[in-house]
Amino acid sequence: MMSVTMSTKVYLNFYNTNAAWVIKSLSKPHSYVQSAAYMKIKVAPNYDDIEIPEKKKLRMMDKVPPPVLHTASNLAVQQRSEAKYCRGPEPIHNKLNYGQYGVQALDGGYLSHKHMDAWRLYINSKLTNVMFAEWRIEPPWKPVTKKGTGKRMGKGKSSISHYVTPVKAGRILLEVGGEIEYKQVYKMLRHVAAQCPFDARIISAEILQKEEEQKNWIATNNLNPFSFRYCARNNFLGIKKDLSPYDLKWSGKY
């Protein structure tokens, strides 16, 4: 009796297993139709047009610039803290030289040697053999003065403490290129954009092209006959009282 009960239990357990299902499905007639189709494979991008330069890594920037006037003392001269170097849009260095990826400033500001050294060390550690990076800003040249702690106002201009590079809105700070896609570059460069003292973003050639097309489309399909430039120059609503000369120049955008 024990042997019979054991065999029934084993039979019941086998009936509920996957093996039983496989055997049952084999007995049922299947209808398979052989057919040929085109596989939807993602095509790898073509990198034949890209030329990788000899020097792939970011070079080191000097903390102190070489002296401009070669005098006997070679003393550095102080400068005024002028806002004209950071105000307005960047007219020249706002396009990508290598046509791939970069970091663009959206506001004006100053960059110091600390920023540049941190970015240089981080990016050089992340670059591979098929990638390269290049600076698009000058090394620090503008002197910044600072008074010592506890000193009172007056007694002349103080001495130079450090040097900075001024940056305007729209300027490209770095360029990265090679056999790489936007997603990989974004992971690398988002730290650079976050550490900037002003707003910055990561761009590619496609993004710039799309923005230009959108701008042109808006300019051609604009239905509003009252433009900022025309209304400001002709003092509509007496607005010249509340606008600055830079608004008249740059249409209130900078």
Added chain:
Amino acid sequence: MAALVKRVSPGWHLYNNWNFTMARFIQKGNFRRKKRTLTSQRVFLLATEEIVIAPPKPPKDISCTKYKAASNMYKEEVPNPYFEFRNKLCKEFLEKDESFLICHRNPVTASAVYDYRMKLKQKGFRLVFGMTNTLLRKNIPGTKFEALAPYLVSHNVLITSSNGSDFRSLPALLRKMPEFILLGGYVDGMLLSRDNLMKYSKLPDLDTCRSETAGILSLIAGGKTSSLIYSHAQTLGANLKQYEKQIKEESD
């Protein structure tokens, strides 16, 4: 603590202004800290803002799972040979001018679909899953199938006939398939909705219609009608009046 007290105190928002607090200690120019815009400036900016009519977007009545696929219809297409191959098949299917029916497909198990397929095959019908809604929607405009667009929205299945079999027996068959819900179709050169299809299924055969017409025509030649028509004028008039009364009573 002081900052908390400042925020909680009334009139905080009037004095939390850079123009009040940050008049001193600015060594470089104020190009970084944006000044608060005046109401006149804000009004001026709004009035001179660019007004543009945006390009059309895909309709929202499409189900959310297919919204992305439908929105691609409004974008520029990159040539894809696999899609062109399927497009070609769809065009050939429509040009054949075969009758087909569209059914909505509720969630079904594969074994149930296999059983339904066998039942339909026995009656001479064929289930088609390959003709997707996006393909048909692209190839329908400009053809006689344009009115079928509202049916090509959700998960669908097409039923065609392989041997030219009669579609009048299908509604009775589909009652045994509760997951397939009839929507409409193209049968014998006519676009039919669900109600029209049910009426069409109840119509008699061609042979029965022919026999009926033959019987009616034979009655005219000999029989009761001829005897009534050729009778005396008085009896004819009385018979016609009675017939008129009968029709009025039936209409009332």
